[in-house]
Amino acid sequence: MEEMLRKFEEKEPEVVFEWNDAETDAKGWIVINSLRGGASAGGTRMHTNVSKEEVIALAKTMEIKFTVSGPPIGGAKSGINFNPKDPRKKEVLKRWFNAAKPLLKSYYGTGGDMNVDEVHEVMPICEENGILFPLEGVVRGYHKKDEEGTMKIINQLSEGVPLIVKDKDLTPDINRNYSVGDLITGYGVSEAILHYYNIYGGQVKGKRVIIQGWGNVAGAAAYYLAQAGAIIVGIIDKIGGIINTDGYSFEEIKYLLENRSSNFLEAKNMLSSEQINERIWSVGAEIFVPAAASRLLSQNQLNLMIDNGLEVISSGANVPFADKEIFFGPISKNADERISVLPDFIANCGMARAFSYFMQDNCQMKDIAIFTAVSKTIKEAIEKVHKKNKRKRNISKTALENALQQLV
Numbered sequence: 342m343e344e345m346l347r348k349f350e351e352k353e354p355e356v357v358f359e360w361n362d363a364e365t366d367a368k369g370w371i372v373i374n375s376l377r378g379g380a381s382a383g384g385t386r387m388h389t390n391v392s393k394e395e396v397i398a399l400a401k402t403m404e405i406k407f408t409v410s411g412p413p414i415g416g417a418k419s420g421i422n423f424n425p426k427d428p429r430k431k432e433v434l435k436r437w438f439n440a441a442k443p444l445l446k447s448y449y450g451t452g453g454d455m456n457v458d459e460v461h462e463v464m465p466i467c468e469e470n471g472i473l474f475p476l477e478g479v480v481r482g483y484h485k486k487d488e489e490g491t492m493k494i495i496n497q498l499s500e501g502v503p504l505i506v507k508d509k510d511l512t513p514d515i516n517r518n519y520s521v522g523d524l525i526t527g528y529g530v531s532e533a534i535l536h537y538y539n540i541y542g543g544q545v546k547g548k549r550v551i552i553q554g555w556g557n558v559a560g561a562a563a564y565y566l567a568q569a570g571a572i573i574v575g576i577i578d579k580i581g582g583i584i585n586t587d588g589y590s591f592e593e594i595k596y597l598l599e600n601r602s603s604n605f606l607e608a609k610n611m612l613s614s615e616q617i618n619e620r621i622w623s624v625g626a627e628i629f630v631p632a633a634a635s636r637l638l639s640q641n642q643l644n645l646m647i648d649n650g651l652e653v654i655s656s657g658a659n660v661p662f663a664d665k666e667i668f669f670g671p672i673s674k675n676a677d678e679r680i681s682v683l684p685d686f687i688a689n690c691g692m693a694r695a696f697s698y699f700m701q702d703n704c705q706m707k708d709i710a711i712f713t714a715v716s717k718t719i720k721e722a723i724e725k726v727h728k729k730n731k732r733k734r735n736i737s738k739t740a741l742e743n744a745l746q747q748l749v
Contacts, residue, residue: 342738345745350667354397355415360440367423367433371441372400374416376448377748380482381415382407382696384454385437385463387430388634391420395635398667402659403693405668406686408744409722410693412700414483417449425456426603431466438466450476452502452522452692455556455634456604459522459692460503474498476696484700494700501699506708513564513595521695521711527561527632529691529715530657533683534628535569536720537653540727541681546570549588549626551646553577554633555606558657558689560598562630567594571628575621578606579633582617584624625649632657632689639663640672647679652733656685668741677737684737686744687722691715 356373370393373381383403396418404416419441423433434457438445445451445467452475453459459475467475474495480486484494502522506512511528512519538544550571552563555578563573572588576597583589583606589597597608612620622645629646631638631654638661643651654661654676664670669677676682698704698714722740730739 342742342745345749346668346741348749349745350401354400356444357393357397358441358444359393360437362423362433362436364436365423365429365433367421367437369419369421369423369437370396371419371444371449372396372417373449374400374404376482377404377415378413378483379485380448380450380479381417382450382452382476382479382693383416383418384452384692385419385421385457386454387421387423387425387434387456389422389424391422396420399635399659401667402686404748405741405744406690406693408747409687410690410718411697412479412483413747414479417451419451419454431462434462434466435469438470438472442470442472445472445475445478446481448478448482450479450696452476452696460520464499464503480700493702497699497704497706498696500706501695501704501711504706504708504711508708508712511708511712513598517599521708522692523557524561525695525712525715526689526691527558527563527657528565528712529694529719530558530562530630530632530655530688531565531569532716533688533719533723534566534653534655536716536723537655537681537683540720540723541731541733545628547572548628548652549574549650550628550630551575551577551621551624551626553629553631553637554658555597555601556604556632559630559632560601562632562655562657563594564598566628566630567591574626575617575624576606577617577621579614580605581611581613582606582621583608583611584617584620586624622646623649627652629654630657631661634658635660636663637661638672640675643672643676651680653681653683655683655688657689659685659689661685669738673737677735679734681733682737683723684740687719687740690719694718
């Protein structure tokens, strides 16, 4: 695997697009790792430390992800270096998408990512700029249908992503209008854990969980895990966190999800960032869900969790380990050799799989059908790993080998 991985990592991206905003200090990149299948896709993120190197790494991760979720296209990513809390954010995004329009109309597709909302920002801003849908470039570049066929797929995408989830077992509140886009990635992260225990042995009920982050992915994952009987004992967010060694009830998790402040945790008795970092890693949990920024989990934090009973990591964040390498840096490798690590390209492929589902001819536009398709894809990916490797170690390594065999 090492030789295949070296070739994949060292291969230069096919396209690197760099943008400097004329009115602010915002700077951004679109990296297209390849135009496999005639197109590429990857979400748009925004934070103050985005770099070209980060975007390159994430584009390569997306290419791996598409071997699981489909369609068989190239990986890409967009990153904007700008403070997402700045009141000028919307105007920056408008100028960004206007600059990216030629790519988005031809062979590149995007969506929401960290601090950029799919339904409320990406879709309407693309529409304002004459882009039929954020994935128009994928439909044109990969599917290559006539205009009628192209519009049919775009209409399915336009209907499916903002579709309001009404199934009472899938939505935290039928009155709050949670969309597929809000919930599907976090749902997949949770389903990965349920399938892992079903396939490798054990059960989720009663397992203690630490959640990192409290945006859409983290919040939804926590909700579905609590619904399945897992016990959330701690949440660590950028601004602080909370711990309850007895666990938060399902209703408490639901309340915290529904009362977020701009996708950040808001709770009584919040610990400071310093306090939560001192305590949460040794609180004791079998499950860890990193679902915040990339490259956050240190070796020391990993050691503390393993020393206190950690069994499995389900990667809600792309590239969750604090390694400089894209794949299998020393921390990632150490984790994979000691515990079960469900890699990002399987665990958080929910939105990518949903996009692929909506691109099928005559797909069923019902919430239960969409969520079932995501769960089935994740289950099949873990079963494929288990067929080769029945041990609870080196799961990520085996999964990556499966992916690279399709690409190198």
